[in-house]
Amino acid sequence: MSQDKIKTPTTTGHVWDDDLQELTNPLPNWWVWGFYITFVFTIVYWLFYPAWPIGHTYTKGIPGWNSITYTATTVDGKEVEKTTHWNMRSKFMHEMNEQQAEQKKWFDKVAGASYEDVSKDADLMQFVNSAGKTLFSDNCAPCHQSGGQGKVGFSPNLTDDHWQYGGTYDQIHTTIVGGRRGYMPPFKEVLNDQQITQLANYVLSLSGEPHDETAAAAGANIFKGDSAACYYCHGADAKGRVELGSANLTDKIWLWADVPAAKDAAAKLDAVKHVISGGLDRGVMPNWDHRLKPEQIKLLTVYVHDSLGGGK
Amino acid sequence: MEASKASQSALYAKHIPIFTRSVKGKYRNFKTAVMIVAYSVYFLLPWMPWERASSPSQALLFDLSTRRFFIFDLIVYPQDIFWLAMLLFIAAALLFFATGLIGRAWCGYFCFQTLWTDLFIMVEKAIQGERPARLRLYKQPWNAEKILKIGSSHFLMLLISFWTAFTFAAYFNYAPDFLVNLFTGHAADAAYITVAALTVTTYVAAGLLRENICTLACPYARFQGVMYEPDTLAVSYDAKRGEGLAGRTLPIAGLKTREERQAKGHGDCIDCGFCVQVCPTGIDIRNGLQYQCISCGLCIDACNNIMDSVGYPRGLIRYDSEKNLADATPHAPRLEWKRLKVLGYAVAIVVMTGTLFYNIGTRTNVEVSVQQVRQPMFIMLSDGSFRNRYQIHIVNKTEHDEIYKISVSGIPADALDMGNIPQVHVRAGKDLTVNAKVNLEHELAERTKTFNFVIQPQTAGAETITLPTNFNSK
């Protein structure tokens, strides 16, 4: 349109290397104004936000505009409220507070209802599933594995229907609060190898695994006899005793001797013999009553009972 | 400083304000009709009531808080985002299709920028008068009359912009409540920001920038240009007829009739400049097809009116194709639709529209998905039987609370253990995830590879969902 008005650009008059010149073309208006606006913005920013250092302190910006209040827990466990100028961390903390308040409503609901009522309420169970998974992963998964499936020879499987110390809500709660310690003495001190072999055959026969009939019959006598006194802990029916946490030897579930994974009958026998002769002093679960809040323990109880196991 | 001032004005073209003359004619009528329909729909739809059992009774409501989009009797959920994708595909194909056939029809008649600019020009005309009056007002110094007239037109434009912005936000809120909340300071922050931003952008784009949006900012303007083909019908000036051999000229004495003009070699264009005065982008169509032309057809109307008044045939400016105009013996302009590109787009539109409607038509009222818990893959129970665990996610898409009964088929009914939740109660429009355990006796478990979850809504007549599911024992 005004193309015809374009003139030859003027220069500053400097010339380098014969032909390099500096033009005095004006900057585009939008650019110049944009540049001025950044000045205005800077000044407004100084007013509103912390900006200039003055000695040991700094200009704080207009108070109230940019302050964030949040509650934090100090190293010695005290809750303190802090108000500070806007920054990513305080904003994050503030948002975490809000989320915790949101979660607390649900935790309160769980804490206020009976175990059964929680397990009957689909909405609450949905919360138990997700919050429980997080709690479980943070605290329990190192031993019981992330899905609660445990590990043979190390920690019990919480997803099956066998509960060493009982699978009711109250029993699970007691276990979490107080922890557990399983113990079985090493029997190589009172039994010779032949006896241990017989005993192992008997144990295998209880859960229908391949075994030697005559050895098993002899083993049964040792089990019930008073020199080894196996029945004392495992019960005369070998089904274990909940008060002691002794294993039920008649079911298909193995915690210490990895019988299901053994490749042949001899290996199975070895696995069981190993446990009998060496005993067990590994079944230690710590107590959680001071590490978790009561409502967290309650929620975990329901999680373990309903989401993982379905206890008996 | 002086020197730089001078070169500054030389380097950058000064923006020339455009004062369009109004015009009567069939394209103007069509534009007005489109405007009335579009505005009626846009401004009134949020106020249209629609009976719904448990949700706001607004015919069109995009409820972001509950993530439900009510479109009359259809409720769209975020998982239906695919429909939106389809819709955008269809819209794109429609644009390509139309542009290939008749040029920038979108720009000229339907684009928001065009509609609102058109409306704001109407406001100016109503308050400040026709083009000559507006030009005079523009040139006169700032006095009471000028301040009043310009001020009031801009105030009105701002008001319209505000109502436009409010209407947009009303699609996301229950309109009657929203109106009250907005003015009493109870609406959400996001609502204020949206309304403010849209008020400003509408006012700036249609009230101040106008054709500059089309020529400088809009990407559609440029890529529609690429879709023109020689066969595309475009608003064109018939230069051969208008210029003749000796060029266009005013109808001075001795050059009034067509015969006189043709005898002297002059074309039909009497150089009245009306086509330029009506043009909302301020171009001269007689210079040929230009990227600024939004194809609004107003210059056709203007020229036809002039041709009528001087008694020459209409159509000096008309919709015609480049190919036909270049032809030695041009035929009457016609739609050249028998082209691969046009037909291809048409097929794409039909297929996609069909798919979209089929999809919407066959949507279900409940969405269920089953996820197997894989840690562990299976569990051996004390009696040697196997357990698999699942999480069942149910979305209730109906308008009422619903109870779902979950059972299994293909395996014994008592294999399913739903814990203490035998029936799942899901509120209207909500979703829920529940645990399910399936226990199979050893032998059976080893034989079973799959079974079905059966989800039966308890409302009479509701469809049962059967979901094939895997069972693991190895």
Ligand code: SF4
């Ligand atoms: S150029 Fe862009 S803004 Fe202008 S009418 Fe066309 S689509 Fe609308």
Ligand code: SF4
């Ligand atoms: S040249 Fe004609 S069709 Fe193109 S924008 Fe101007 S008036 Fe509309």
